[in-house]
Amino acid sequence: MSVPFRAIHYFAMVARRGSFSKAAEELFVSQSAVSHQIKLLEERLGQALFIRKGRQLLLTAAGEAFYQNIEEPLAQIEREFSQLQHGDAGFVRLASYGSLAVKWLIPAVDRFRQRYPNVDLTLTMLTEDGGFERALADCFITTQPPKSGFEVTHLYDEYLYPYCSYDIRARLDELRDPSALLAFPLLSATYTFAHATPGYDWKMWFKQGGKRLPNNAKVHHFSHLLLAAEAAKHSHGIALLNEFMTTQREREQELVRLPMHGLKTGDSFYFVVPSTLSNRSSIQVLRDWLVELCQSQQAISAY
Known part of the structure; x- marks a missing residue:
């Protein structure tokens, strides 16, 4: 019928x-x-x-x-x-990792809407890599871009820097040596590196600074950066954080980046869109805005 x-x-x-x-x-x-x-x-x-x-x-x-x-x-x-x-529809759906969306995209997205009021932007969460289905979104932010059928734009390379609460910062004296941080617990996010063992991020950070993480160092373990960041805000210790996972308000009021070296994780973030959609004007302006946003963030973050 x-x-x-x-x-x-x-x-x-x-x-x-x-x-x-x-x-x-x-x-x-x-x-x-x-x-x-x-x-x-x-x-x-x-x-x-x-x-x-x-x-x-x-x-x-x-x-x-x-x-x-x-x-x-x-x-x-x-x-x-x-x-x-x-063809040039003003409706576009962007999928990204949840933590990136919450900490970086959501605080900035209103600026995009003010600049491009005719573009209807919808944000959705990318829960796992490889799921670039059209039913989920029109474009994606990911660390594992597909090898074919997509246009890929580099956004930024991930670095981790030591962050702590303003309370802990006031109690830190000399910061010329990484060992100064051992006066407080180190907050470790296991998921930052693939197949990493607990505390691997801090071991690599100390190695980058020409030191070895002592076996008796007090390390508290978390699965994700988002959890380590929350613990740092509550003065539980010092965390290695990606600056894109902290909001401007947090950096001004709750978290302070210590003036010490960063650790490159080896991950890079990319904006990817199916080749069949790459000429859509709404997607092009979103891509260009994201590139500009990343460049601005990196300029502000540079010490």
Whole structure:
């Protein structure tokens, strides 16, 4: 049995406008044509979808339930049609790691929307690498770009720097030697390096500074940078953090970067987009804005 798409479209328009006449005006058809399609739909469903109370046109319980179920799918169809029709659609979905989105993208995204008010940007979380499905997003920020079929733009190379609370910073005297940090617990994020053992980030940081992490060093272990950062904010110790995982407010009020060397993790972050979508203007302006944002962040971070 075929689905009466025209009748469903007319029904959604009437439900949205609360009026047969207003729906007819927007659809550029007669009011009788709208009434006819609604009658056909009600006959097919075997239920009344609208009821009149005085001069008001209201949805019945069945009509309300039906409208709630079809409203978002119809909106999605309209968005997809617009993208195919215009090519340069202003709707773009960006997927990134959750911690990067929370700490870096969310605080900055309002500036993007102010600069490009006609671009409808939606953020979503990238939970694992390799899942670059079109159903998830139009473009992605990742450390593992696909090898073919995508346009790849380098954003930044990841470095870790020692961060602590302002309270701990006030209690640190000499910082010429990495060993000065051993007066406080070291907060380690295991997930930062693939297949790393606990404390590996600090072992590599000390090695980078020409020292060896003592066996008796007090190291507290966390799975992710986000957790280590929260612990550092609460004066639990000193953490090695990616500056893109800290907000400007945190750096001004809660976390201070110690003037010591950084550790390159070997990871780089990339903006990737399917080659078939790379010419869309909304994606191009988003890519250029992200590159600019990264450059600004690196300039501010440089000591």
